[in-house]
Amino acid sequence: MTIQTVPTADEENAIARRNAVLYAACQAFGGAAAPLNFALGAIAGSYLLGPDKALATAPVTGYTLGVALGALPAAMLMRAVGRKRGFMAGALIGIGGLLFATWALTVHSFWLFCMALMVNGFSGAFVQQYRFAAADRGTxxxxxxxxxxxxxxxxxxxxxxxxxxxxxxxLLLPVPFAGAFLSGIALLVTSLIVMLFLAPSVPVPPVAGVAANTGRPLGEIIRQPRFGVAVLCGTAAYALMSLVMTAAPLAMIGCGFTADESTLGIQWHVLAMFGPSFFTGSLIARFGKPRIVATGLLILIACAVVALMGVELAHFWGALILLGIGWNFGFIGATAMVTETYRPEEKGKAQGANDFILFGTVAFASFASGQLLNAWGWGTVNAIVFPVVLISLGALVWLARLERMNAMAGEVAGR
Known part of the structure; x- marks a missing residue:
């Protein structure tokens, strides 16, 4: 009989640390497809449309809608076949989507291009699971x-x-932008190679006396106040980021800047999204998740203020950098809050529900972004940040008071 030993905390964290490094490499290459789609989605959509540019952001909406539609299937697939095989399937879907996008641009079809980016977004739903996969192990x-x-x-x-x-x-002129989507395939192939080194998923240990335990019903998990507030804040941070970021390249082109300048703006934005991750985890450990989420939301307010101050290149780039930092604090903090609300056997449905709500809202935000920009301008897009942030901050304050009251009631009951 084989005796399974329970790893110590240090051993468990060592395993988690190795997994996190591999997932970070997958994020580097597989995740690079997202800024490619964001940087070119609206601009290429504008190129494919006629004089009316109101639907120019629809391809980016297709991408985010694909992420929303892929959230639950990605979680279910990984529960069935494990993280490694699930991530490899997602990368293969992404390769097909990039080929589809290249072909859609070649035949100059706007709606085929929107469908192609939806496929890319479906693949991106698997990429979104990297962060949850990293939290599978460790203390x-x-x-x-x-x-x-x-x-x-x-x-x-x-x-x-x-x-x-x-x-x-x-690269594929006279068809603009097609070469970038074709070249993106090399990024996903590289991520596939990295995935070969991922360790097989560790199955959830069965609960004694319970067959095929799947935990609490999804409705019970969702009704937890901490789950609801965490999803609200994470969704707000991500949706506001999508709203402003999607409109930014078109707004910059409309103000006379070049496609390369708008693409560099997206690069600075994405760097700001992920750069703080070197210390975000440590800040969360020191100050707590809700405070970091609140800080991120306040930084999103600062982004809107900078954007409303002018339309010079410095205003666009400065706002996009603040937008990325605010997203980082708000989204990572909210994601960490979500991981506290489910048991190991419930992670698939809880994570899938979180991502379905989140990316469904993000898809709506990216679609509304083009409509708002076309009808009312860049200023209106940024003005929407203020009420959404205030609602989210109010929810955090309410949760803090509720949990403090529950803790006090528990202390009284225990006496």
């Missing part, structure tokens, strides 16, 4: 660090994606 205190370490891989993605656009967008 409770290490999980936030593991999530932030994985997102550090986004720093490399922030360079690889936009630089692929700048260097290869004219």
């Amino acid at each position: 409770a205190d290490f999980k936030a660090k593991a999530i932030s370490w994985v997102l550090v891989g986004g720093i490399a993605a922030a360079v690889l994606g936009p630089q692929t656009v700048i260097l290869t967008k004219d």
